[in-house]
Amino acid sequence: MNQLSANLYHLPIGQLCTLVKQHFPAHEYHFKKHAIVLKDADLNPVGSVRLPLHLSLNEDLNIITDQARVLYISMESGYATISMMQGEENVYHTSFGAYMTRKKQGFSQIKYLKKKGKSRAGSRVRLAETIEFFEKINLTLTELLETYSVDRLALNCNTTLIPYLYQSKVKCPFEKNDSRLYKIPVHIPQSNFTHLEAAIKKLKAPVLFYEEPNKPQMEPLIAAAG
Numbered sequence: 029m030n031q032l033s034a035n036l037y038h039l040p041i042g043q044l045c046t047l048v049k050q051h052f053p054a055h056e057y058h059f060k061k062h063a064i065v066l067k068d069a070d071l072n073p074v075g076s077v078r079l080p081l082h083l084s085l086n087e088d089l090n091i092i093t094d095q096a097r098v099l100y101i102s103m104e105s106g107y108a109t110i111s112m113m114q115g116e117e118n119v120y121h122t123s124f125g126a127y128m129t130r131k132k133q134g135f136s137q138i139k140y141l142k143k144k145g146k147s148r149a150g151s152r153v154r155l156a157e158t159i160e161f162f163e164k165i166n167l168t169l170t171e172l173l174e175t176y177s178v179d180r181l182a183l184n185c186n187t188t189l190i191p192y193l194y195q196s197k198v199k200c201p202f203e204k205n206d207s208r209l210y211k212i213p214v215h216i217p218q219s220n221f222t223h224l225e226a227a228i229k230k231l232k233a234p235v236l237f238y239e240e241p242n243k244p245q246m247e248p249l250i251a252a253a254g
Contacts, residue, residue: 032240036077037233039253044234045089048077051248057087062180062210064089066238066245074245075238078213081180081231082115097176100228101169102184102212102219103193108165109221112172116232121221122168126161158192166198173201184212184219184227 036044048055054067058076066075079085084092095115102109112120172178181202185193194200202209214227236253238246 030240031237032243033238034236034246034250034253035233036236036249036253039234039249041080041083041091041094041234043252044077044249045085045091047248047252048089051245055089057085057089059207060210061213068245074242075236077249078235078237080234081182081210082113084179096179098180098182099169099172099176099178100182100184100212100224101165102216102224102227103165103189104186104219105189106161107219108161109219109224110165110168110172111221111224111228112176113228118225118228120172121224123219123221124161124164126157159197162192162196163198165193166196166200170198170201178208180210181206181208182210182212182231184216184224
């Protein structure tokens with residue numbers, strides 16, 4: 029069954045939380061996904077609201093701050109970009125590039141090493157750049173996390189790259205199970221600042237998700253959003 033969605037951008041977050049409490053008293057705030065799970069009287073999930081990352085809420089849906097500090101990280105083979113948001117303001121961003129992809133075959137040196145090794149000169153160059161790529165990323169992340177207190181670590185990264193982030197000689201400054209980690213839920217076509225900025229803009233708006241049979245229950249939220 030296809031999932032439907034409604035952008036609640038024009039609905040003030042305070043009003044949204046009030047409506048959720050009124051119409052879905054059995055709701056539950058999911059910290060890891062930063063979302064409100066909407067439940068019916070039988071405690072069955074009927075929808076969810078993805079919340080803006082610049083907001084911090086408690087379990088009672090009371091707003092703690094609208095100036096949460098979020099460190100965004102987007103990585104792919106040969107490209108990475110990092111951005112720091114203070115509330116809705118960008119206070120820092122940088123990007124990295126590395127020669128990690130075999131041009132003819134179109135796959136990264138990491139994948140190639142698993143198949144044929146690293147004997148050729150070109151492979152050794154790409155391997156060296158791959159190592160340096162993750163070291164630079166971790167150095168930058170370490171400096172930022174030593175300078176700023178961060179509420180969330182928003183990550184967009186292919187699963188094949190995750191081990192290399194944590195196995196780098198320069199230690200990743202956060203653990204795999206860090207409670208602040210948040211998987212960026214929107215597609216980022218390329219890991220550069222332009223595309224990451226577009227994703228951050230999308231994440232500034234609360235979004236309602238539900239399935240067609242549950243639409244009548246969502247009408248109070250949809251109507252209020254105009």
